[in-house]
Amino acid sequence: MSDYNFAYLDEQTKRMIRRAILKGLAIPGYQVPFASREMPMPYGWGTGGVQVSAAVLTPEDTLKVIDQGADDTTNAVSIRRFFEKTAGVQVTEATTDASVIQTRHRIPEQDLRADQILVYQVPIPEPLRFLEPSEVETRKMHSLEEYGLMHVKLYEDISQHGDIATAYAYPVKVEGRYVMDPSPIPKFDNPKLEMAGIQLFGAGREQRIYAIPPYTQVVSLDFDDYPFQASKADHACDLCGAKDSYLDELIVDDQGGRVFMCSDTDYCSTRRAQGHVGAQGSPIQEDAA
Amino acid sequence: MQAQLLEGGFADLPVDASHTFRAVMTAMARPGDIMDVAGAKPPSPLSTACGAVLLTLCDPDTPIYLGTSHNTPEVRDWITFHTGAPFSDVENATFAIGTWQALPLSEFAIGTPEYPDRSATLIVETADLSNAGTTLKGPGIKDQAQLSLPEQQAFQANAALFPLGLDFIFTSGNRLAALPRTTKVS
Numbered sequence: 001m002s003d004y005n006f007a008y009l010d011e012q013t014k015r016m017i018r019r020a021i022l023k024g025l026a027i028p029g030y031q032v033p034f035a036s037r038e039m040p041m042p043y044g045w046g047t048g049g050v051q052v053s054a055a056v057l058t059p060e061d062t063l064k065v066i067d068q069g070a071d072d073t074t075n076a077v078s079i080r081r082f083f084e085k086t087a088g089v090q091v092t093e094a095t096t097d098a099s100v101i102q103t104r105h106r107i108p109e110q111d112l113r114a115d116q117i118l119v120y121q122v123p124i125p126e127p128l129r130f131l132e133p134s135e136v137e138t139r140k141m142h143s144l145e146e147y148g149l150m151h152v153k154l155y156e157d158i159s160q161h162g163d164i165a166t167a168y169a170y171p172v173k174v175e176g177r178y179v180m181d182p183s184p185i186p187k188f189d190n191p192k193l194e195m196a197g198i199q200l201f202g203a204g205r206e207q208r209i210y211a212i213p214p215y216t217q218v219v220s221l222d223f224d225d226y227p228f229q230a231s232k233a234d235h236a237c238d239l240c241g242a243k244d245s246y247l248d249e250l251i252v253d254d255q256g257g258r259v260f261m262c263s264d265t266d267y268c269s270t271r272r273a274q275g276h277v278g279a280q281g282s283p284i285q286e287d288a289a
Numbered sequence: 290m291q292a293q294l295l296e297g298g299f300a301d302l303p304v305d306a307s308h309t310f311r312a313v314m315t316a317m318a319r320p321g322d323i324m325d326v327a328g329a330k331p332p333s334p335l336s337t338a339c340g341a342v343l344l345t346l347c348d349p350d351t352p353i354y355l356g357t358s359h360n361t362p363e364v365r366d367w368i369t370f371h372t373g374a375p376f377s378d379v380e381n382a383t384f385a386i387g388t389w390q391a392l393p394l395s396e397f398a399i400g401t402p403e404y405p406d407r408s409a410t411l412i413v414e415t416a417d418l419s420n421a422g423t424t425l426k427g428p429g430i431k432d433q434a435q436l437s438l439p440e441q442q443a444f445q446a447n448a449a450l451f452p453l454g455l456d457f458i459f460t461s462g463n464r465l466a467a468l469p470r471t472t473k474v475s
């Protein structure tokens with residue numbers, strides 16, 4: 001016998017989280033309160049996502065964990081190892097091979113299938129928090145669909161600061177009802193929130209779970225004079241040549257040399273393995289790694 | 290009697306519960322999808338699927354209302370022994386179990402405007418569960434789906450309450466399907 005339960009959490013905690021997930025799926029975009037547990041990792045490391053994954057995983061699952069698109073950051077590696085050890089699941093870096101994907105701040109480039117589950121780590125689940133610090137008040141605003149002030153503030157940000165002010169965590173309206181924070185994904189990813197897979201969001205510190213069922217309408221808030229644009233760097237990936245992927249910009253030498261590369265490392269390496277080559281080819285790959 | 294009470298739970302609780310939850314979650318996320326579950330052997334008239342759902346989701350924090358169709362000493366004892374869930378009146382129930390006719394729909398908690406999640410989930414035991422009959426549309430459904438529902442009007446009225454409302458799990462033998470409040474039926 002190991003000294004912890006399957007997937008670490010005790011069964012009563014899992015039942016509580018599972019009930020919250022079901023209500024979340026029944027009320028898309030609505031934040032269901034849950035009693036977050038201490039996890040053997042700091043809050044900034046995605047304890048909300050980890051608890052949701054723990055409640056969802058079965059021993060037959062294959063888990064992928066990404067941190068801003070990358071599988072190899074300390075955060076991603078430690079979460080992957082945590083579930084390898086506590087749930088005995090297979091792990092993978094390949095999006096296609098994963099049945100459950102836990103993510104911090106990105107949606108994989110490759111479209112998810114109906115049999116895949118995407119679990120988001122969420123730092124601040126409340127899209128109205130920057131307007132209103134009181135939870136009692138934001139709950140009231142959601143219940144009354146009082147989103148006017150939110151629109152005004154968003155309009156001011158966009159009209160005064162342009163795209164930069166709203167590049168991440170760009171608010172969406174789910175199924176015409178709840179305004180939802182999609183977590184700090186780049187707004188480039190927003191159109192992918194309408195997908196075939198099940199999307200679950202977990203905020204550990206704030207103790208909220210919410211969900212988007214497959215094929216649910218998710219609309220990024222916008223304005224007639226500032227229509228929503230899923231923007232990205234106007235560049236192709238220097239490693240694989242992809243023109244359709246979200247890019248990270250890296251400074252690669254002392255002379256200010258730059259390279260643009262896919263933020264989704266699996267997408268990039270899969271393309272390179274297929275023979276696609278970007279403008280700076282493979283030598284840069286060594287330096288940037 | 291006593292032996293039957295002690296039996297019929299999950300052989301491997303964490304693993305069997307994880308499988309059952311995946312089935313229930315998939316069903317709730319994809320109204321119309323019919324899922325197989327296994328591992329529970331509850332006393333009649335509880336179905337295998339209903340038993341598995343109870344073992345996976347119910348505990349001392351979830352008051353259960355038993356419809357007249359399922360309110361027998363054997364069922365009560367089995368649920369108490371395996372889940373520890375208390376039995377409650379209709380208004381305070383988190384879960385309800387019964388045939389369609391045995392559940393007083395209008396009396397269950399539908400949530401509050403600020404907490405629409407504080408609503409009952411009804412586990413409806415049905416003789417037949419198939420992808421025929423009523424047409425379903427809404428979140429979780431690509432175009433449309435079909436499910437054998439006991440009627441339409443009650444589900445239309447429930448959907449009209451959104452974001453408040455009841456959520457349903459239909460169980461039949463070892464199979465289950467679900468219908469959240471978001472589904473439009475016709």
Ligand SMILES: [Zn+2]
Binds near residue numbers: 237239240261262267
């Ligand atoms: Zn690339």
